[in-house]
Amino acid sequence: MNVMRKLRGNATGGGSPTATGGGGGGGGTVGTTANGNISGAVGTRVGDEISTATTDARIQISLHTLKQLFNEYTHPKEALSEHERDMKLYQMLPLFCKVFSTCPAADMSEKFWDVVAFCQQVSRLMVSEIRKRASNQSTEAASIAIVKFLEIETTEETSSGWMLLSTLNLLANGDVSLIQVMWLCSSGGKSAQTNEM
Secondary structure (H helix, E strand, O other), rough: HHHHHHHHHHHHHOOOHHHHHHHHHHHHHHHHHHHHHHHHHHHHHHHHHHHHHHHHHHHHHHHHHHHHHHHHHOOOOOOOOHHHHHHHHHHHHHHHHHHOOOOOOHHHHHHOOHHHHHHHHHHHHHHHHHHHHHHHHHHHHHHHHHHHHHHHOOOOOOOOHHHHHHHHHOOOOOOOOHHHOOOHHHHHHHHOOOOOO
């Protein structure tokens, strides 16, 4: 009898306040936790979208700057010495790596129409730098000089040889026409260069 009364009491709300309150409190906690999780998830997603949008905007700015610099390089307002041209090309390498290190290699030609000409100039520069360090030296000394040139010094972006190598590595993942340009420059040297600008 007592058991039946207790069961009826619980069913009609006459049970232990602690049990009912605990149940109600538990429900409130679940609701709060669920809302908190939803808010957190939405906040994370919005944060990720903003971060992605910011990154995309930076990449677009870098791409625009790269195109502008290469146009100035190929159509200079006044004649440039070989050293000046090389320095201008070195300035573009961090931009190129920033833009194309995170996008599919197949997008290179679409995003950067001058990529073949750019590849030709970068390949020419690498050949020139290697020859410069290999000339008038023993094989061992030349090897050491070349390795030192290609290593990271303080940071990646300030290490000319490393940035040159990184750029060629990205270009090597591109269209077959880029591979052909690299091969021509490495095998033909000056004959593969574009007209002096």
